Amino acid sequence: MSRVSDFFAEFIRRNGVTISVYLFTAVIFWIAVLIILPQLYMLDFSFRFNLPPSKIGTEEDVRTLKNYQYLLFGAEGNPNAFNWLHLEVFFRTIWAAVLVTILNLVICYPIAYYMTQVASGGKARILILCLILPFWVNEILRAFAFRILFGLNGPINFALINLGIVSEPVEFIKADVALYTGLAYAYMLLMIFPLYNAIESLDHNQVDAARDLGSPWWRIHWRVVIPHAKPGIASGCTMVFMLTAGALAAPQILGGPSSLWFTQVIYQWFYTGGNWPQGAAYAFVLLTACIVFVLAMMRVFRVSLGEIAK
Amino acid sequence: MSADVELDHLTIRFGNFIALSDANLRIPAGSFFSFLGPSGCGKTTILRAISGFLDPSEGHVRIGGEDMAGIPPNNRPTALIFQNLALFPLMKVWENIAFGLEVRRVPKAQRRERAQELLELIALPNQGEKLVSELSGGQRQRVAIARALAVEPEVLLLDEPLSALDLKLRQHMRTELRAIQQRVGITFIYITHDQGEALIMSDQIAVMSQGVIQQIGSGPDIYENPKTPFVASFVGENNAFAGRVASADAGHAAVETIFGALRGRNPAGLKVGDQAVLFVRPEILQLGAGTQGNALKSKVLAKEFEGFASHIHLANSQGERHISFSTSQEEALGISPGEEATVHFSPDRAIALPQGELAHE
Ligand SMILES: Nc1ncnc2c1ncn2[C@@H]1O[C@H](COP(=O)(O)OP(=O)(O)O)[C@@H](O)[C@H]1O
Ligand SMILES: [Mg+2]
Numbered sequence: 001m002s003r004v005s006d007f008f009a010e011f012i013r014r015n016g017v018t019i020s021v022y023l024f025t026a027v028i029f030w031i032a033v034l035i036i037l038p039q040l041y042m043l044d045f046s047f048r049f050n051l052p053p054s055k056i057g058t059e060e061d062v063r064t065l066k067n068y069q070y071l072l073f074g075a076e077g078n079p080n081a082f083n084w085l086h087l088e089v090f091f092r093t094i095w096a097a098v099l100v101t102i103l104n105l106v107i108c109y110p111i112a113y114y115m116t117q118v119a120s121g122g123k124a125r126i127l128i129l130c131l132i133l134p135f136w137v138n139e140i141l142r143a144f145a146f147r148i149l150f151g152l153n154g155p156i157n158f159a160l161i162n163l164g165i166v167s168e169p170v171e172f173i174k175a176d177v178a179l180y181t182g183l184a185y186a187y188m189l190l191m192i193f194p195l196y197n198a199i200e201s202l203d204h205n206q207v208d209a210a211r212d213l214g215s216p217w218w219r220i221h222w223r224v225v226i227p228h229a230k231p232g233i234a235s236g237c238t239m240v241f242m243l244t245a246g247a248l249a250a251p252q253i254l255g256g257p258s259s260l261w262f263t264q265v266i267y268q269w270f271y272t273g274g275n276w277p278q279g280a281a282y283a284f285v286l287l288t289a290c291i292v293f294v295l296a297m298m299r300v301f302r303v304s305l306g307e308i309a310k
Numbered sequence: 311m312s313a314d315v316e317l318d319h320l321t322i323r324f325g326n327f328i329a330l331s332d333a334n335l336r337i338p339a340g341s342f343f344s345f346l347g348p349s350g351c352g353k354t355t356i357l358r359a360i361s362g363f364l365d366p367s368e369g370h371v372r373i374g375g376e377d378m379a380g381i382p383p384n385n386r387p388t389a390l391i392f393q394n395l396a397l398f399p400l401m402k403v404w405e406n407i408a409f410g411l412e413v414r415r416v417p418k419a420q421r422r423e424r425a426q427e428l429l430e431l432i433a434l435p436n437q438g439e440k441l442v443s444e445l446s447g448g449q450r451q452r453v454a455i456a457r458a459l460a461v462e463p464e465v466l467l468l469d470e471p472l473s474a475l476d477l478k479l480r481q482h483m484r485t486e487l488r489a490i491q492q493r494v495g496i497t498f499i500y501i502t503h504d505q506g507e508a509l510i511m512s513d514q515i516a517v518m519s520q521g522v523i524q525q526i527g528s529g530p531d532i533y534e535n536p537k538t539p540f541v542a543s544f545v546g547e548n549n550a551f552a553g554r555v556a557s558a559d560a561g562h563a564a565v566e567t568i569f570g571a572l573r574g575r576n577p578a579g580l581k582v583g584d585q586a587v588l589f590v591r592p593e594i595l596q597l598g599a600g601t602q603g604n605a606l607k608s609k610v611l612a613k614e615f616e617g618f619a620s621h622i623h624l625a626n627s628q629g630e631r632h633i634s635f636s637t638s639q640e641e642a643l644g645i646s647p648g649e650e651a652t653v654h655f656s657p658d659r660a661i662a663l664p665q666g667e668l669a670h671e
Contacts, residue, residue, distance in 0.1 A: 203394065203396060205392045205393075205394060205396035206396045206398060208363060208383070208390075208392070208396065209390070209392055209396040209397075209398075210398075210409070210413075211382075211383050211384050212361055212362075212363075212383045212384065212389060212390045213384075213389065213409055213410035213413060213457070214384045214385075214410055214413045214414060214461060215384060215409070215413045216384070216413075219413060223398075223401075223412075224398060227400045228400065
């Protein structure tokens with residue numbers, strides 16, 4: 001207790017009363033009003049029936065697990081044991097998010113390694129600029145650009161056909177290639193920067209030492225660079241996974257006609273279906289699943305939360 | 311197995327900057343060879359060229375007679391101990407030591423066994439399960455040596471390995487290193503800016519300045535017979551007196567200094583009128599006027615107690631030029647700051663060299 005009051009005393013001494021009060025109010029407002037409160041509302045929503053406004057507050061307005069049951073078993077009278085339609089979308093979304101995360105890691109790790117350990121200062125800065133500038137273009141525009149790029153008459157198909165590699169245009173969008181590429185690209189910076197930070201702190205002499213002891217390049221990465229970068233890898237993967245699983249614009253625009261992203265189902269509940277409690281329940285299932293999955297992965301790869309925050 | 315190392319007209323440039331200029335030398339197999347020079351003179355550059363991290367701009371590196379051009383560090387028979395050790399902090403001590411064996415796909419049981427042997431060699435048995443961060447500076451030092459020895463290199467390259475240790479430990483490790491070298495019998499190439507280290511451990515020393523090798527020789531040789539003013543002033547303490555040569559014969563030259571004409575050996579064949587520097591080591595200076603000339607009339611500036619001896623600082627009558635020398639405590643009793651003092655030295659032990667770059671303190 002005294003440590004807490006010490007902390008506050010020290011904080012006020014260092015920053016002055018006005019600034020301290022402002023900072024505390026801002027942080028509390030941010031956490032309580034902008035994060036916790038609305039989420040609690042949503043959570044509460046997810047346990048209620050979808051009632052017209054006139055009935056809210058009457059004795060019909062009771063709590064229920066119905067919305068969660070619906071995701072598992074579907075509407076009453078569903079001939080199947082489970083609500084396969086939605087469950088499948090759910091698991092496919094998680095799985096696809098995993099794939100996109102791995103794809104992202106595979107693309108970003110070499111770039112981050114190159115920028116921090118190989119390129120000289122000037123070249124690294126230019127590379128960082130090249131990575132950041134495209135993100136000035138907004139998400140929707142980027143997604144549509146990818147749609148054009150991967151379209152049946154798009155430049156990629158044009159090139160493939162003219163080079164004689166394929167005879168018919170490839171249906172990239174139908175095969176979800178455009179979706180995965182677009183998703184991987186959308187959150188690339190969130191993978192690059194944690195990796196960049198982690199690998200930058202590696203003493204290059206360690207790489208040289210491993211090489212000097214006879215190590216081939218892949219073992220240097222496996223035994224020296226990757227273990228060192230593990231917290232950065234974990235933090236990048238977590239962010240990319242969470243954001244990919246929760247992405248809406250890219251799946252909406254780049255997804256094939258038959259492939260639904262779980263966020264699109266949630267979106268439909270909220271808007272087309274007008275069923276907020278149902279949508280909220282779906283959203284919380286997605287959130288919980290993502291958190292559980294990330295924690296499980298951290299367990300498997302022996303990373304602690306503290307390390308990620310470094 | 312140990313191999314000799316040959317640098318043949320080796321030059322290394324970074325852009326226009328010449329980090330190493332035309333180095334030529336042969337390091338005999340199984341010897342302890344040191345490169346000695348101030349920070350920034352190109353010592354690390356030489357080691358990196360020998361170990362393969364830097365390609366020669368010109369010339370060749372040969373190990374065991376074989377040209378190393380195009381052979382990457384992982385395929386050279388060398389092992390490098392880095393200036394900052396570069397141990398792997400996320401591996402246990404024994405895994406660090408066995409890393410080179412892991413690379414060579416030696417089975418785990420054998421790796422452990424070999425690591426154990428090496429831990430005994432470096433006097434750290436039973437420390438294998440620790441993390442590197444749990445060891446002291448001197449212990450880490452020894453782990454780095456064991457890690458390099460594990461791959462049985464023919465040449466071990468050491469980049470100022472003792473510079474991070476405190477004085478006592480450094481002195482201890484000097485002896486230790488020399489002993490390890492004699493036990494394993496391979497070629498050690500050692501880099502240091504500490505002349506004491508180089509003198510104590512090495513069979514041969516190359517003294518460097520600004521990318522140029524100034525002199526190669528045994529410790530006593532470069533101490534007694536420096537070839538350039540840089541070597542004379544960098545290796546050991548030396549008093550330097552600049553001036554013109556007043557007279558010269560086959561063996562000796564007299565240099566006209568602010569203390570008057572002083573005589574010393576003349577190995578470079580200086581002629582009358584040449585600009586020269588006369589070097590007089592503190593330990594050859596003796597109190598009194600002597601009988602052979604070479605007497606310096608001076609004033610005592612300061613006296614420093616140094617345990618086994620006292621260090622005395624002198625200046626000429628104008629207080630311009632400082633000289634320093636050591637003397638026994640008894641003799642020092644008779645000297646106090648502000649007084650006049652006369653010192654002399656034997657011309658056979660002082661040395662006159664052509665004017666040139668001096669080492670900065
Ligand atoms: N990669 C490099 N690029 C440019 N200059 C370098 C490089 N490596 C070393 N140098 C320069 O070469 C000189 C010698 O460096 P080094 O061999 O590290 O000296 P030291 O004798 O202290 O080990 C220094 O002036 C240093 O700045
Ligand atoms: Mg160096």
